[in-house]
Amino acid sequence: MDMVSTLAAVRCCFNSSSSVAHAAVPVKIARVPLSIGSNISTGVVETAEEDDDEEKYDRDGWFENQIVVADTNKKWRTSINEHSGGGKRGGGEVNDACSDYVNSSVFNGRRVFMYSMLTSTIPILLSHGAHASIPPTSPLTERQPSQQIDTFQTLTIRTEIxxxxxxxKSAGILRxxxxxxxxFDLKEKKGGMNGSIIYELERPENVGLxxxxxxxxxxxxxxxxxxPVSWADLIAVAGSEAVFICGGPFIPVQIGxxxxxxxxxxxxxxxxSFDASALKKCFMEKGFSTQELVVLSGAHTLGTKGFGNPFVFDNSYFKILLEKPSASPSEMLSMIGLPSDRALSMDENCLRWIKIYADDQMRFFDDFTNAYTKLVNSGTLWKKTE
Ligand code: HEM
Incomplete structure (x- = not known):
């Protein structure tokens, strides 16, 4: 069986799996997003149970009763039971999110899971010598998010992560x-997503990493x-996984x-300690706009700096910043961890974006996906293909 037939067989399984989705027992799912080739269907699982703390996080139970199966034509087969968990996004919202996804031609920016068959498929693919083809690359180029960029190798990396x-562990990984x-410095063409962090762990700004x-x-x-996997690829993919397992968007990541x-x-x-203009300047030097500065700062929704549940990736960061727009620095400090976050809410242009993301979580997810993709492609030296 060649790789395409193998994947076609997987497709068959996916297409007949909607009954599995109704099972009362927890369904074990390998969380493997896939986009290989143009005609390969993907079994996709949408799940949104968010436990309130790490202790309650259970790799198996996590997926219970929340399944969406899709094919590459985006004709979704959904089977999502109402979910009454205390997470920030309940079953109803999951359904909303799904129908939103159904109507969207954009694969990006939604929570996507591969169905369990894929884990067992990986060894089959390996034994059949399937190789991910990394698209032709040139150094220091930026890539746009694409449906097809999650290759077989990426899938393997995601599985191990x-x-x-x-x-x-997710907040630390995203940081x-x-x-x-x-x-990264755009003008100097230095720095960026190149794995150099492993040599920089002694720097004061990297304490804890x-x-x-x-x-x-x-x-x-x-x-x-x-x-062989580079540190740069590994870190870029791990950040995407960190966002995803905490309830954020699925972010495809190009590797190479x-x-x-x-x-x-x-x-x-x-x-x-930077104020808004220093933050904007700093991000501009990396090629990032004010909007991208704001949306990326939304990463602080993870971690213990006071923006809602430290393990849930959502738009709490923006909502909480908005709740205290006129508080004094000392008042804010007790609410919110970082002066730089507070500085954003005091800048007119940044505040405009904070309001947009506070109102619209999906917009936050989509824009975060794009900005994250740009971030992990910043200054990247792409391997040359043979
Ligand atoms: C806008 C400028 C930024 C500043 C000044 C900043 C600074 C900081 C600082 C001081 C911390 C606390 C570290 C600690 O607990 O010791 C932190 C945490 C964090 N930062 Fe940022 N950061 C910025 C942007 C970003 C961006 C763009 C991302 C990712 C896309 C990010 C991801 C995180 C995460 C996830 C944490 C929580 C880490 C944890 O709790 O373990 N930050 N940041």
């Missing part, structure tokens, strides 16, 4: 992405047994990054 990643990519690197070391060891062999210039990351 899922074995070790938890909601508790790691920014601290690797955020060194060695834990996250350690988590990914295990993944790297496993993936390297199958094919080369790693730097040394450190990036220091002093390129923004300081938490």
């Amino acid at each position: 899922r074995k070790v990643l938890t909601k508790l 790691l992405v920014f601290h690797d990519a955020g060194t 060695s834990k996250s690197v350690k988590v990914l070391e295990k993944v790297k060891d496993e993936v390297d047994k199958l094919f 990054r080369d790693d730097a062999r040394s450190t990036d210039p220091s002093g390129k990351l923004p300081l938490e």
